[in-house]
Amino acid sequence: MPVAPKIHSDPSQGQRISPGSLLERLRHSLNLPLLLVAAVLVGLGLLAVWSATKSTTAYSFNRQLIGVGVGVVVAVALWRFDYRKLSNLVFPLLAVCVILILSPLLPVIGVMVNGARSWVSLFGQQIQPGELAKIVYILYMAALLARYRGRVDSGLEYLKCFALMMLPVFAIMLQPDMGTGMVLFVIGMAVLFSAGANRRWLLITVGVMLALVVLALLLDGALDSLVGSDVFIRDYQKNRLLVFVDASLDPGGAGYNLQQAQIAIGSGGLFGKGLGNATQSSLGFLPAAPTDFIFCVFAEEFGLFGSLALIALYALLMFLVLRVAFYAFDLYGTLIITGILGMWIFQVLENIGMTCGLMPITGIPLPFFSYGSSFMLVNFVALGLVLSIWAHRDAKTGKR
Numbered sequence: 579m580p581v582a583p584k585i586h587s588d589p590s591q592g593q594r595i596s597p598g599s600l601l602e603r604l605r606h607s608l609n610l611p612l613l614l615v616a617a618v619l620v621g622l623g624l625l626a627v628w629s630a631t632k633s634t635t636a637y638s639f640n641r642q643l644i645g646v647g648v649g650v651v652v653a654v655a656l657w658r659f660d661y662r663k664l665s666n667l668v669f670p671l672l673a674v675c676v677i678l679i680l681s682p683l684l685p686v687i688g689v690m691v692n693g694a695r696s697w698v699s700l701f702g703q704q705i706q707p708g709e710l711a712k713i714v715y716i717l718y719m720a721a722l723l724a725r726y727r728g729r730v731d732s733g734l735e736y737l738k739c740f741a742l743m744m745l746p747v748f749a750i751m752l753q754p755d756m757g758t759g760m761v762l763f764v765i766g767m768a769v770l771f772s773a774g775a776n777r778r779w780l781l782i783t784v785g786v787m788l789a790l791v792v793l794a795l796l797l798d799g800a801l802d803s804l805v806g807s808d809v810f811i812r813d814y815q816k817n818r819l820l821v822f823v824d825a826s827l828d829p830g831g832a833g834y835n836l837q838q839a840q841i842a843i844g845s846g847g848l849f850g851k852g853l854g855n856a857t858q859s860s861l862g863f864l865p866a867a868p869t870d871f872i873f874c875v876f877a878e879e880f881g882l883f884g885s886l887a888l889i890a891l892y893a894l895l896m897f898l899v900l901r902v903a904f905y906a907f908d909l910y911g912t913l914i915i916t917g918i919l920g921m922w923i924f925q926v927l928e929n930i931g932m933t934c935g936l937m938p939i940t941g942i943p944l945p946f947f948s949y950g951s952s953f954m955l956v957n958f959v960a961l962g963l964v965l966s967i968w969a970h971r972d973a974k975t976g977k978r
Contacts, residue, residue: 607657607969612898616946616961619891620646623947626876629853630868630949633860637868637949645951649958656962660970664717665910668725671718672745678711679749696755706952708750708758713959715746715762716769716917723773724910730775739770740783757940760928761921763787768920769913835871838864839933842874843885850881868949870941873933892926892945902968911967918960 624642631637664671682688682695689697689704697704722742723730730736743766750759771780842858851857856878859867867875877885896919903915922945929944931937943950945957 609898609902609965609968612895612902612961612964612968615891615895615898619895619946622876622888622891623872623944625853626872626879626947627868627949629856629879630859630872630875632854634862641951642949642954645954646958648951649955652955653958653962653965656959657965657969659962659966661911661914661963661966662908662970665721665724665908668718668721671714671721672742675711675714675718675746676749678707678714679746680752681707682753696753696758706950708753708755709950709952709956710959711746711750712758712761712765712921713956713963716765716914716921716960716963718746719743719766719769720910720913720917723769724908724913726773728774728909730770730773733776733779736770736775736779739775740766743770757942760940761924761942764924765917765920769917772913772916773909835865836932836935836939839871839874840935842871843877843933846878846881846885848881848883850877850879850884853879855879866941869943870929870939870948871933872944872948873930876947877933889930892922896923899964902964902971905971906967907971911970914963915967918964921960 624646627637627642628639631639631642682698684698687698687700688695689699691697691704696708697706699705723739726735726739730739744763747759747762747766750762767780767784771777838858842856842864845851845858856864856867856875858864858878859871859875864871864874873885873888876888880888899915899919899922903912903919906912906915925942925945928937928940928942929948932939932942943953946954
């Protein structure tokens, strides 16, 4: 069983704090560079979403603003919350994660969107519980592997941890939601790596999983014909993977999406067409512009230099989050940071890569940028957890 870390008491508790001391403590508990970079990303994302939604009624820019507002409130609350209180809740966190993932399958509240049952309708609002499950999954995996104190050196223990890691992944594939399933798998492997799992076992695991994916693609057509329905993977999901090899394989679907995305990026040139002048999205050529292909909108309006600046901002965000991991109070905090980094880095690489033809099209959104109140809320929750870890890195001295 894990030993809960000792939480230091604040020696100034019960004493009157001067305004100068209060400001100093506030400055010390806030990671201002991280907040600034996140604020700039959110601001640029809102500009891109406004541009992508101004010529359509299918999306609501006000809803995106509400998502940002709620996210800010939640992030502030989490900044003041002591994340260590969750370190022993392994199986409750697993239960919450699986319930969130499976809730769209319920007949009363589940909603089918784009061939996947990934949404629930509550009080007239559609919510994507799989997005919220990402954060719970990070907390669950961190709590599970923090028990091993940085060494998962038993083959049996590794298999047990991997099996527990895959439960939510298998659950999300029932919807089926391939994109979220990939994100959960990457998060789990990142936390396993940081928790001290044997590197050879991790490489073997990745190799076996890739071999299974290839085998599933090869056998999918035959099994579908034999059973009479989709078995492993839906046709549209398979097409998304195949056009990564040859865009002409699905010219009316995923191949068309990729071609239009590349046209949008290329038409931006060096300096772009200017804010609000993304013709590919405004004229309806670029599908899912506010969500999956929001980077294309930004690239068309701000050009190559704007795109490189955006990528540099994401790199700086990851560096600042990684820096927090080195100051974390305990292994649990470090593993939470690892999970968040794994989630954000993979989403950024996959989203931008798929628009350029460097990665398969999976529908994975861009952190702090893509349209979606549920997705925006999840990013702010992750940011709030990072701020909580920074604020509690050492309640007594502020140093590791």
